[in-house]
Amino acid sequence: MTNETMIDIRDLSVTFRPGRKPVKAVNGVSLSVKAGEVVALLGESGSGKSVTMRSLLKLHPKER
Ligand SMILES: Nc1ncnc2c1ncn2[C@@H]1O[C@H](COP(=O)(O)OP(=O)(O)OP(=O)(O)O)[C@@H](O)[C@H]1O
Ligand SMILES: [Mg+2]
Known part of the structure; x- marks a missing residue:
């Protein structure tokens, strides 16, 4: 198995x-x-x- 990071969420x-x-x-x-x-x-x-995962999927609009 590879050691590759697939998901990386920071702060x-x-x-x-x-x-x-x-x-x-x-x-x-x-x-x-x-x-x-x-x-x-x-x-x-x-x-x-849920908000954390929806953010990862870019389902929330960014603040303008
Ligand atoms: N679109 C939205 N507009 C305003 N507040 C929101 C929105 N979506 C989520 N929230 C609020 O953000 C907070 C986190 O909600 P979230 O749905 O991520 O919780 P959760 O950990 O998934 O809960 P549950 O275990 O009940 O599914 C809550 O206070 C919720 O009311
Ligand atoms: Mg939820």
Whole structure:
């Protein structure tokens, strides 16, 4: 198996501004995944797991 890094997230932060009050959904997440590795992302509901992965897939618009 290669030792190649397939996913490398460094210090990801995501803030939504649905209204007056900003929602900090992700705050300083870093993780890397090598080829063949299996990683579980654990956390309570609302802790930012889905937003982290959607950001990786570029499904959130960048702030202008
Ligand atoms: N499009 C959005 N606009 C505003 N706030 C959002 C948006 N998407 C997620 N959030 C907020 O971001 C935070 C993280 O949400 P996220 O869906 O990533 O949590 P999660 O860890 O996947 O939770 P669950 O285990 O319930 O799936 C929550 O406070 C959520 O309400
Ligand atoms: Mg989720």
